[in-house]
Amino acid sequence: MATSPNAATPADLTWSPRALLRRMRSADEIAHLVTFVAAATLLLITVLLVYQLWVLSAEARTKFGWSFFVTKIWDPVAGDFGALPFIYGTLVTSAVALVIAVPLGVGGAIFLAELAPPKLSSSLTFVSDLLAAVPSVIYGLLGVFLLVPIMRTTVQPALKKTLGFLPLFQGPAYGIGFLTAGIVLAVMIVPFVLSVSREVLLAVARDQREAALALGATKWESTWKVVVPAARIGIFGSVFLALARALGETMAVTMVVGNNPRIAASLFSPGYSIAAVLANEFSEATGNLYLSALIELGLVLFLLTFVLNGLARILIVVTTARGSGVLPT
Amino acid sequence: MNARLIWRKSMNVTMLSLTGLCALLTVSALFFILGYLMWNGGKDLSWNFFTRLPAPVGEVGGGMANAIVGSLKLLLLAALMGVPIGLLGGVYLAEFGGRTVPFLVRYTADLLNGVPSIVIGIFAYALVVMPMHHFSTLAGGFALGIMVIPTVLRNTESFLRDVPSALREGSFALGANKWKMVATVVLPAASRGILTGVLLALARVAGETAPLLFTAFGNRYWSPGWMQPTSSLPVIIYTYATGPYEDWHRQAWAAGLVLLGLVLVTNILVRTFLSGGTSFERS
Numbered sequence: 001m002a003t004s005p006n007a008a009t010p011a012d013l014t015w016s017p018r019a020l021l022r023r024m025r026s027a028d029e030i031a032h033l034v035t036f037v038a039a040a041t042l043l044l045i046t047v048l049l050v051y052q053l054w055v056l057s058a059e060a061r062t063k064f065g066w067s068f069f070v071t072k073i074w075d076p077v078a079g080d081f082g083a084l085p086f087i088y089g090t091l092v093t094s095a096v097a098l099v100i101a102v103p104l105g106v107g108g109a110i111f112l113a114e115l116a117p118p119k120l121s122s123s124l125t126f127v128s129d130l131l132a133a134v135p136s137v138i139y140g141l142l143g144v145f146l147l148v149p150i151m152r153t154t155v156q157p158a159l160k161k162t163l164g165f166l167p168l169f170q171g172p173a174y175g176i177g178f179l180t181a182g183i184v185l186a187v188m189i190v191p192f193v194l195s196v197s198r199e200v201l202l203a204v205a206r207d208q209r210e211a212a213l214a215l216g217a218t219k220w221e222s223t224w225k226v227v228v229p230a231a232r233i234g235i236f237g238s239v240f241l242a243l244a245r246a247l248g249e250t251m252a253v254t255m256v257v258g259n260n261p262r263i264a265a266s267l268f269s270p271g272y273s274i275a276a277v278l279a280n281e282f283s284e285a286t287g288n289l290y291l292s293a294l295i296e297l298g299l300v301l302f303l304l305t306f307v308l309n310g311l312a313r314i315l316i317v318v319t320t321a322r323g324s325g326v327l328p329t
Numbered sequence: 330m331n332a333r334l335i336w337r338k339s340m341n342v343t344m345l346s347l348t349g350l351c352a353l354l355t356v357s358a359l360f361f362i363l364g365y366l367m368w369n370g371g372k373d374l375s376w377n378f379f380t381r382l383p384a385p386v387g388e389v390g391g392g393m394a395n396a397i398v399g400s401l402k403l404l405l406l407a408a409l410m411g412v413p414i415g416l417l418g419g420v421y422l423a424e425f426g427g428r429t430v431p432f433l434v435r436y437t438a439d440l441l442n443g444v445p446s447i448v449i450g451i452f453a454y455a456l457v458v459m460p461m462h463h464f465s466t467l468a469g470g471f472a473l474g475i476m477v478i479p480t481v482l483r484n485t486e487s488f489l490r491d492v493p494s495a496l497r498e499g500s501f502a503l504g505a506n507k508w509k510m511v512a513t514v515v516l517p518a519a520s521r522g523i524l525t526g527v528l529l530a531l532a533r534v535a536g537e538t539a540p541l542l543f544t545a546f547g548n549r550y551w552s553p554g555w556m557q558p559t560s561s562l563p564v565i566i567y568t569y570a571t572g573p574y575e576d577w578h579r580q581a582w583a584a585g586l587v588l589l590g591l592v593l594v595t596n597i598l599v600r601t602f603l604s605g606g607t608s609f610e611r612s
Contacts, residue, residue, distance in 0.1 A: 135536020
């Protein structure tokens, strides 16, 4: 593939001198080389990213080993670093987000793919894509000044009254905390679930729907029992993709999660997440061990999202057979 | 039998209306966010906001001119770094590549696209801030540039692939060699789509806060040149919103409105005027 065979088309041979032909061939080679270097730069950046995270976290990795992941204490002054509260907070906020966002997103996708007239469907998808483009700091802003007071005065007391027997909804209502962060995250990831699920549902063959309807199924039965199962792998893909987004989301979570490294069963409790601790402490980290522990947290976050994204893409590719071209970016 | 039919039909109507409600709820979030920001931030927008430096704490007034200019400088750097690499890489994938390398690049691009932005910030910190020993506009631009590359690359590739092969064959038949064919026929044919991708990628990184926190950092004053820390709109929104002063909060709302307005207007214009008008429909 070094030289393009097309450079030597018969037309060239008939009228141009050999020198010109050679020059043109080498121009092709130069173009090939330049574009290859650009593509290789991307590979290089990714490799370098992993290498840097690995090398710079060496001090923390050798000092704490695997116990880093099960230690609950995060005390920069004493030099004790454990990642558990952050991993816990990241997982809990993301789980809350999924519980809210998946039904909303998949439900909305069913409406857009199966029911809405094409024009309405495409304009609603357009709005949902715009929602995905809203910067996360804007969500954080609304979270701090709008959602947190509502949670403190209305939602959390109400939850405590009705579902207070569950350990999930106990404790004082601060407004900030896992639940609030999860809700903000949910709003942020719904557009991803919605638009990817819609693509996947639309990729299900038309015959399947018609066959179900011809057998006497109602519209809902054909959708829920035929179309959704056919698309379920791709829908899982969209959920993984959304989960990867939620895990790595920084600003909105940092602003409402409470920034307190603690592990509590209650969703009302303030907590912390990996991305949030990086945002808050990275630029002020003093000492190599502190910095190295933070970078190890970054490595954990990277690996988590890396695996999830890889899985999501495989699942979506399998169902749509179109590759990740359909993914919103 | 009849009761069962009634049950099935009412189930049908209920569930289908529920899905409609889900779609409605999701979509209305955007209008709600926009409306709430306008209501809260609109009244604090003034000429001073765009032309003045931040006022010292306790003093009323002041603006965010340095943050706006800082954001523009960061975006310029990101574009200078990300667009050429993404564009040329996309050309390689669509026109020059074989099988293995493009597959690898494509997959890596998708993964890099999914890397949390805060991790990109750590990377830029390690690569630019640590050797230089201080925060800088350059480091922030580098972080944003990395985030631009995968999006532009994948977009360029997919739009190049949509160019009908008849155009390529026609240009070969006229005696063009490959790079000439790509540069004068295929790229212009796909230019609107590619431009769409570039502008959307820039609109996306314009709102990124996390990778700037420890690369571009922040600055209360103007940031001369490229080697000093600089203020930027997203970071200042974060700092002001989490700060203790009432006046800061009002400024954060105004800045949020400006940022959201910029991002949404770019998105709407680009999506309606550019991507809607491509001559080759994206499937």
